[in-house]
Amino acid sequence: MRISLERNRGSDERPVYRQIADQIQGEIESARLEVGARLPTIRDLARELRVNRDTVAQAYDALAEAGLLESTVGRGTFVAVPAKTNGNGHAFQPSFPALVDRLLAFERARPRFGTTQGAIPMHAVVPDPSLYPADAFRKALSRVLTRGGPELLLYGETQGYAPLRKALSARLRSAGLPATPEEIVLCHGASQGISLALRLFTSQGDAIALEEPTYNNALAAAHAHGLRSVAVPMTPDGPDLGALERALSRPDVKLFYTIPTFHNPMGTTTALAHRRALLDVAHRCGKPVIEDGYEMDLRIDGRATPPLAGLDVSGLVVHLSSFSKSLFPGARVGAVVARGPAVDALLALKHASDLSDSLPLQAALAEFVESGEYERHLGRLRRALLERRDALLEALEKELPEGARWNTPEGGYQVWVELPDGIDTRDLLSDSIRAGVLFAPGSQFNHDGRASQALRLSFAMAGADDLRAGAAKLGRLVRERLAGGEPRRAPAIHV
Amino acid sequence: MRISLERNRGSDERPVYRQIADQIQGEIESARLEVGARLPTIRDLARELRVNRDTVAQAYDALAEAGLLESTVGRGTFVAVPAKTNGNGHAFQPSFPALVDRLLAFERARPRFGTTQGAIPMHAVVPDPSLYPADAFRKALSRVLTRGGPELLLYGETQGYAPLRKALSARLRSAGLPATPEEIVLCHGASQGISLALRLFTSQGDAIALEEPTYNNALAAAHAHGLRSVAVPMTPDGPDLGALERALSRPDVKLFYTIPTFHNPMGTTTALAHRRALLDVAHRCGKPVIEDGYEMDLRIDGRATPPLAGLDVSGLVVHLSSFSKSLFPGARVGAVVARGPAVDALLALKHASDLSDSLPLQAALAEFVESGEYERHLGRLRRALLERRDALLEALEKELPEGARWNTPEGGYQVWVELPDGIDTRDLLSDSIRAGVLFAPGSQFNHDGRASQALRLSFAMAGADDLRAGAAKLGRLVRERLAGGEPRRAPAIHV
Numbered sequence: 005m006r007i008s009l010e011r012n013r014g015s016d017e018r019p020v021y022r023q024i025a026d027q028i029q030g031e032i033e034s035a036r037l038e039v040g041a042r043l044p045t046i047r048d049l050a051r052e053l054r055v056n057r058d059t060v061a062q063a064y065d066a067l068a069e070a071g072l073l074e075s076t077v078g079r080g081t082f083v084a085v086p087a088k089t090n091g092n093g094h095a096f097q098p099s100f101p102a103l104v105d106r107l108l109a110f111e112r113a114r115p116r117f118g119t120t121q122g123a124i125p126m127h128a129v130v131p132d133p134s135l136y137p138a139d140a141f142r143k144a145l146s147r148v149l150t151r152g153g154p155e156l157l158l159y160g161e162t163q164g165y166a167p168l169r170k171a172l173s174a175r176l177r178s179a180g181l182p183a184t185p186e187e188i189v190l191c192h193g194a195s196q197g198i199s200l201a202l203r204l205f206t207s208q209g210d211a212i213a214l215e216e217p218t219y220n221n222a223l224a225a226a227h228a229h230g231l232r233s234v235a236v237p238m239t240p241d242g243p244d245l246g247a248l249e250r251a252l253s254r255p256d257v258k259l260f261y262t263i264p265t266f267h268n269p270m271g272t273t274t275a276l277a278h279r280r281a282l283l284d285v286a287h288r289c290g291k292p293v294i295e296d297g298y299e300m301d302l303r304i305d306g307r308a309t310p311p312l313a314g315l316d317v318s319g320l321v322v323h324l325s326s327f328s329k330s331l332f333p334g335a336r337v338g339a340v341v342a343r344g345p346a347v348d349a350l351l352a353l354k355h356a357s358d359l360s361d362s363l364p365l366q367a368a369l370a371e372f373v374e375s376g377e378y379e380r381h382l383g384r385l386r387r388a389l390l391e392r393r394d395a396l397l398e399a400l401e402k403e404l405p406e407g408a409r410w411n412t413p414e415g416g417y418q419v420w421v422e423l424p425d426g427i428d429t430r431d432l433l434s435d436s437i438r439a440g441v442l443f444a445p446g447s448q449f450n451h452d453g454r455a456s457q458a459l460r461l462s463f464a465m466a467g468a469d470d471l472r473a474g475a476a477k478l479g480r481l482v483r484e485r486l487a488g489g490e491p492r493r494a495p496a497i498h499v
Numbered sequence: 500m501r502i503s504l505e506r507n508r509g510s511d512e513r514p515v516y517r518q519i520a521d522q523i524q525g526e527i528e529s530a531r532l533e534v535g536a537r538l539p540t541i542r543d544l545a546r547e548l549r550v551n552r553d554t555v556a557q558a559y560d561a562l563a564e565a566g567l568l569e570s571t572v573g574r575g576t577f578v579a580v581p582a583k584t585n586g587n588g589h590a591f592q593p594s595f596p597a598l599v600d601r602l603l604a605f606e607r608a609r610p611r612f613g614t615t616q617g618a619i620p621m622h623a624v625v626p627d628p629s630l631y632p633a634d635a636f637r638k639a640l641s642r643v644l645t646r647g648g649p650e651l652l653l654y655g656e657t658q659g660y661a662p663l664r665k666a667l668s669a670r671l672r673s674a675g676l677p678a679t680p681e682e683i684v685l686c687h688g689a690s691q692g693i694s695l696a697l698r699l700f701t702s703q704g705d706a707i708a709l710e711e712p713t714y715n716n717a718l719a720a721a722h723a724h725g726l727r728s729v730a731v732p733m734t735p736d737g738p739d740l741g742a743l744e745r746a747l748s749r750p751d752v753k754l755f756y757t758i759p760t761f762h763n764p765m766g767t768t769t770a771l772a773h774r775r776a777l778l779d780v781a782h783r784c785g786k787p788v789i790e791d792g793y794e795m796d797l798r799i800d801g802r803a804t805p806p807l808a809g810l811d812v813s814g815l816v817v818h819l820s821s822f823s824k825s826l827f828p829g830a831r832v833g834a835v836v837a838r839g840p841a842v843d844a845l846l847a848l849k850h851a852s853d854l855s856d857s858l859p860l861q862a863a864l865a866e867f868v869e870s871g872e873y874e875r876h877l878g879r880l881r882r883a884l885l886e887r888r889d890a891l892l893e894a895l896e897k898e899l900p901e902g903a904r905w906n907t908p909e910g911g912y913q914v915w916v917e918l919p920d921g922i923d924t925r926d927l928l929s930d931s932i933r934a935g936v937l938f939a940p941g942s943q944f945n946h947d948g949r950a951s952q953a954l955r956l957s958f959a960m961a962g963a964d965d966l967r968a969g970a971a972k973l974g975r976l977v978r979e980r981l982a983g984g985e986p987r988r989a990p991a992i993h994v
Contacts, residue, residue, distance in 0.1 A: 069840055069843065095813050095814055095839075096782070096785070096787070096813040096814045096815035098699075098700065098787055098815075098839075098840065098841055099700075100699065100700065100840075100844055101700070101701060101702040101705075102702070103702065104698075104699065104844050104847070104848070107844075107847045107848065107851060108843065108844060108847050111847045111850070130653065130654060133648070133649035133650050133652065133653060134649065136649040136652050138644065138648060138649035138651075138652055141644075141652070142640075142641055142644040142645065145637075145640060145641070145644070145859075146637060146640070146641050149633065149636075149637040149640070150637065153628070153633060154628035154629065154631035154633035154827070155628050156633075156829060157628065157631050157633055157636070157827035157828065157829030157830070158625060158628060158827070158828055158829060159625060159823075159828040159829075160829075191853075192687060192853045192856075193853050193854060195852070195853050195854045196852060196853040199851070199852050199853070203599075203723075204593075204595065204599065205593065205594075205595065205596070206596060207596040207597070207598065207703060207725065208702060208703040208704075208725065209703075210596075221850075221851070221854070224847075224850065224851040225851050225852075227851065228698075228847070228848055228851035228852065230702065230703065287591070290591070292591070292593055318590050318591040319590055319591045319593075320591035320593075328654075332649070332652035332653070333652065333653055333654040333854075333855075334651060334652030334653060334654075334655075334857055334858055334859060335652070335857070336853070336855075336856065336857045344590075344593075345564055345593065345595075346593055348564065348603060349595055349599050349602075349603060352599070352602045352603050352606045352719075352723070353599070353602065353723055355606070355716075355719065356602060356690075356694070356716070356719040356720050356722065356723035357690070357691060357694050357720075357723065357852075358686075358687045358688050358690050358691040358694070358831070359688060359690045359716070359828075360828075360831075361687075361831065362829055362830070362831045362857060362860060363829055364640075364829060364860075365857060365859075365860070
């Protein structure tokens with residue numbers, strides 16, 4: 005099997021994994037590789053081609069999906085028997101719309117962490133189960149089901165359980181966002197909120213502006229709705245307002261998605277004056293803003309800045325809120341806060357998506373908030389977060405080489421680290437996974453997935469000791485890379 | 500206020516409510532109706548114009564939404580003060596994409612049941628809470644949360660809790676659909692399944708074929724995804740296959756959505772030979788079929804017919820399943836069963852929509868199915884359904900006038916009744932609501948919402964005595980209408 009790679013994008017538009025997959029496909033179609041033939045292992049082929057193992061895995065997956073290869077755990081990867089035709093004819097080959105193919109390509113490009121039992125989890129922004137008030141929630145759930153009886157197992161109102169909307173309204177008000185319960189639409193996590201808000205203002209083929217870097221699932225949601233994304237670079241103060249104005253002035257760009265508080269992945273908070281200026285730009289351009297406030301309850305330091313939706317007087321901000329990061333994801337409760345006719349439109353979209361959410365979970369959560377249990381939990385959580393953040397920042401100071409830079413997040417779960425020039429953090433991740441430390445490479449927050457010398461470290465899941473150990477290992481790997489310098493290119497080779 | 504109506508669609512394309520709304524808007528814009536002026540009550544204006552109260556309510560709602568009217572409960576409806584402009588400028592007027600406007604129009608056309616405390620609920624296909632095993636479910640939920648601990652409150656796998664997929668796989672297999680757990684994607688009710696399946700095969704602007712009449716929320720989902728609908732008329736045996744072939748031969752028609760078992764709203768079951776012929780048509784046209792099997796577990800009579808997905812050997816059927824009708828909606832658990840590359844695409848769409856569903860609910864449901872509790876519940880539910888169905892059918896026989904026809908559903912919750920010519924069941928519904936009996940007029944299951952002389956009666960919510968009382972009242976109203984003959988047109992009048 006002969007595989008020749010061209011890594012210079014100028015001469016070959018295809019990503020490397022696609023080049024590999026296409027050449028293997030050619031070998032199969034020409035029968036140079038016969039049905040049943042065993043392919044090299046991912047590890048071997050990656051070493052031979054001097055590429056990432058992920059890249060080879062991606063190529064093999066694409067071919068498996070096309071029915072050309074099949075893998076058996078423990079045995080290896082083989083050229084597949086062509087799909088059987090039986091009964092009423094040949095196997096149906098579904099043709100998916102282009103957006104599904106783009107979404108699948110996006111999903112395939114996510115980093116794979118493989119079997120990571122025992123690794124230090126600094127990759128995911130998922131709160132630590134050891135901090136969940138799970139027992140108290142179980143009891144609340146049992147209480148509301150006893151009190152509510154079978155009626156609580158009916159469909160709920162599409163807008164969501166009224167007492168929880170009321171409780172959330174009070175919380176938002178005290179955070180500087182005076183929204184009535186009627187302006188709140190509960191939904192299935194803030195992720196559903198992103199989808200609903202995108203659908204509210206866009207049609208397939210439209211574009212939306214998002215910060216770069218930004219939350220990768222917001223990029224996935226854009227793909228899933230057939231939307232092109234326009235990158236607005238992040239500055240230390242927040243999104244670049246000149247770039248924002250250029251983007252929102254385009255007629256095809258319908259809205260701006262922003263994470264002003266504890267930005268994901270950057271951890272930064274957009275300052276008050278910058279928030280006002282941002283609203284002025286959006287207002288001038290007449291385009292709505294989706295404010296993702298998913299970590300708003302997680303401030304551990306500094307002074308609270310009012311949410312964009314609280315500063316906005318003309319009703320152009322749709323605000324997203326969530327309990328997934330401040331309590332736990334299992335409640336699957338988020339909220340969209342909007343004004344005027346947007347509320348009815350959101351309700352219609354939500355109803356047509358899944359009718360309503362689970363009442364027992366919403367009712368238990370309402371009791372949790374009303375009883376003060378949620379606020380007490382936040383107190384405990386913030387203390388744990390403060391300890392973890394400080395442990396991580398101190399360790400970074402000690403372990404990372406000169407030239408590395410990071411910020412001090414005032415809340416939330418993530419620190420953004422920029423490494424010295426020349427390091428592609430996707431490559432670093434391969435070493436790091438082997439060393440038992442997981443992180444999120446910056447590339448996954450770029451709109452086009454291009455390489456990045458930055459990475460996101462999360463202190464959501466790991467405790468202080470693990471964070472220190474993780475930072476030490478990471479520091480060592482970065483130094484090794486800076487010292488050694490892995491080959492950046494590989495010639496055509498025979499396998 | 501002078502309002503002139505033209506009910507003959509030939510000369511005015513606008514629906515009647517829109518004609519009313521537009522004329523009132525003209526009065527306001529010309530200041531013939533001044534800010535603060537009180538409008539006639541819905542009841543009075545409906546009587547004067549000789550239209551349905553719903554029609555006037557729809558007109559008032561449309562004007563309220565446009566900010567021209569405001570209503571205060573107990574005080575009445577008034578011409579509104581124009582929207583305030585303040586702070587950084589005038590109020591933001593969001594422009595929604597065309598599909599959102601179409602979806603809102605569709606939602607507004609749904610019948611309104613108003614305050615119906617004490618009415619006999621034969622309108623909704625929502626199982627009766629008095630039949631829910633609520634206490635057993637509460638205990639199962641508490642057990643799985645105790646056993647699973649905080650980890651059960653993490654995000655779940657996007658595909659859904661593996662033990663529940665395994666349990667569902669076994670159930671489907673015994674119903675004639677041999678799907679592996681890997682071919683099942685759990686989702687947030689079958690309604691989310693409809694959305695995901697539509698998105699799998701269509702882009703905005705495409706068309707899809709659906710039976711007529713069909714499940715109105717499937718029509719809503721089509722609107723919500725910007726899809727045009729093509730009607731395939733229902734015959735007593737199932738969808739008209741000639742019409743189906745013509746529809747699926749069109750390049751813009753991407754799939755067929757069908758409810759072969761206990762059809763909603765018709766209650767009929769597509770016969771085995773017809774199912775095979777339907778698959779042949781789809782296969783010939785190379786178009787996928789979405790089979791909504793939401794009531795499959797509710798057979799009370801006759802012999803089971805294998806699901807389309809079980810008869811299909813080429814993998815063109817995507818099957819939807821749900822616990823909402825056979826257990827209760829509150830679990831919010833449905834499933835999409837698919838094959839091959841469709842599974843990955845569904846997972847990507849589901850992940851981009853809301854990441855994952857609630858693990859505790861899925862885990863409790865898994866325990867419920869595995870322990871045999873679900874099957875025991877189904878036994879009790881089917882006995883109750885059989886009694887209710889027979890009570891309703893006997894009462895219809897006794898109470899409905901000659902010329903009315905209905906079928907005998909072998910399962911599920913609904914009977915489709917066709918009334919003698921000349922009765923518009925939307926009009927009948929207004930009388931019926933006043934008389935304390937609710938039903939679903941046939942118009943809401945038509946693609947274009949046009950009038951129908953049919954109605955759907957549900958025996959999901961009401962017990963046998965209520966069903967008998969409801970049928971008696973309904974019979975009386977139908978006889979009155981046939982005898983009296985309400986005016987079908989009204990001239991222009993002054994109010």
